[in-house]
Amino acid sequence: MTHAELPPLAALLDAVRVVAIPTRTRFRGITVREAAIFDGPEGPSEFSPFTEYGDAEAAQWLAAAIDFGWRPQPAALRDRIDVNATVPAVGPAEVAGILARFPGCRTAKVKVAERGQTLAEDVARVREVRALMGPDARIRVDANTGWTVDEAVAALTALATFDLDYAEQPCATVPELAAVRERLAAAGTSVRIAADESVRKASDPLAVARAGAADLIIVKAQPLGGVARALDIVREAGLPVVVSSALDTSVGIAMGAQLAAALPAGMLAGACGLGTVALLAGDVTAAPLVPERGSIPVGRPALSDELLARYAAAPERATWWRERVARCHALLATPGRA
Ligand SMILES: O=C(O)CCC(=O)c1ccccc1C(=O)O
Numbered sequence: 001m002t003h004a005e006l007p008p009l010a011a012l013l014d015a016v017r018v019v020a021i022p023t024r025t026r027f028r029g030i031t032v033r034e035a036a037i038f039d040g041p042e043g044p045s046e047f048s049p050f051t052e053y054g055d056a057e058a059a060q061w062l063a064a065a066i067d068f069g070w071r072p073q074p075a076a077l078r079d080r081i082d083v084n085a086t087v088p089a090v091g092p093a094e095v096a097g098i099l100a101r102f103p104g105c106r107t108a109k110v111k112v113a114e115r116g117q118t119l120a121e122d123v124a125r126v127r128e129v130r131a132l133m134g135p136d137a138r139i140r141v142d143a144n145t146g147w148t149v150d151e152a153v154a155a156l157t158a159l160a161t162f163d164l165d166y167a168e169q170p171c172a173t174v175p176e177l178a179a180v181r182e183r184l185a186a187a188g189t190s191v192r193i194a195a196d197e198s199v200r201k202a203s204d205p206l207a208v209a210r211a212g213a214a215d216l217i218i219v220k221a222q223p224l225g226g227v228a229r230a231l232d233i234v235r236e237a238g239l240p241v242v243v244s245s246a247l248d249t250s251v252g253i254a255m256g257a258q259l260a261a262a263l264p265a266g267m268l269a270g271a272c273g274l275g276t277v278a279l280l281a282g283d284v285t286a287a288p289l290v291p292e293r294g295s296i297p298v299g300r301p302a303l304s305d306e307l308l309a310r311y312a313a314a315p316e317r318a319t320w321w322r323e324r325v326a327r328c329h330a331l332l333a334t335p336g337r338a
């Protein structure tokens with residue numbers, strides 16, 4: 001993005017509302033999700049990097065928010081997107097209640113390798129998902145970089161009993177992903193490997209594809225700088241894609257759905273991780289993008305002033321987000337950055 005295409009900071013700050021929305025279940029340690037919501041000239045947009053992210057990483061998320069709120073989007077090739085159920089690292093007794101929030105979903109993505117938990121807890125959770133969804137369902141696991149290579153090989157060997165669609169980011173680095181993939185294949189338990197953090201947090205999002213270290217890539221619009229830039233990465237990577245999100249409000253989910261809808265036919269590797277509004281206890285639109293019959297619609301949700309007011313963040317948090325917008329805007333305006 002060049003300087004000339006950036007809306008002025010004042011336009012962003014005029015258009016922003018900061019919300020704090022409780023989650024229904026603890027997810028990634030989060031019980032309240034904060035987000036900056038823009039009412040942009042092209043429609044609502046969202047800036048919601050996690051609060052611990054530094055400005056350089058968060059600036060990509062702001063580039064995405066500006067792209068979605070201030071520029072026309074690539075044409076949608078489909079009007080609904082199939083989504084997976086997202087199962088946080090809960091105990092087996094809670095799984096049925098989580099799955100019930102994802103009506104019609106025939107794919108589940110299950111969080112594993114949560115810090116402080118054991119492989120036995122992961123196995124119990126995945127076993128319960130398989131038992132409840134039946135043999136035809138697709139089950140994915142997401143370790144969020146939580147395992148070493150040895151732990152990943154042991155865990156995925158155990159979890160492969162439940163027939164896995166793929167394992168998302170079992171380890172942190174590209175060479176580790178490659179090693180897990182090779183060791184599982186050599187042992188005769190091939191599990192497909194999906195790269196997530198290796199795409200969205202990497203200085204070079206294409207390195208994992210070039211190294212042949214993953215079978216597919218997870219692509220997220222906000223961390224990759226927006227729908228158009230994510231589409232470029234998909235084209236260059238040449239691997240099947242699952243579009244996912246980051247526990248966004250319906251506005252951020254709409255950005256992800258726009259990306260999924262613009263993908264050339266044949267690139268999508270099944271259901272997308274865009275059903276997570278079901279894990280939030282509130283939203284900023286009266287028509288939330290929650291899964292219905294296994295999918296969500298493509299399109300821009302209308303903001304609700306009433307809900308923006310109901311979930312308005314405390315004044316000091318709103319100030320924190322406005323200052324973050326300003327710092328990230330300054331980074332995007334710095335000549336010479338990508
Ligand atoms: O992909 C999904 O099913 C939902 C999104 C998700 O898992 C997620 C949500 C917030 C932060 C990280 C992740 C992740 O995919 O690792």
Ligand SMILES: [Mg+2]
Pocket residue numbers: 142144168169196197218
């Ligand atoms: Mg992931």
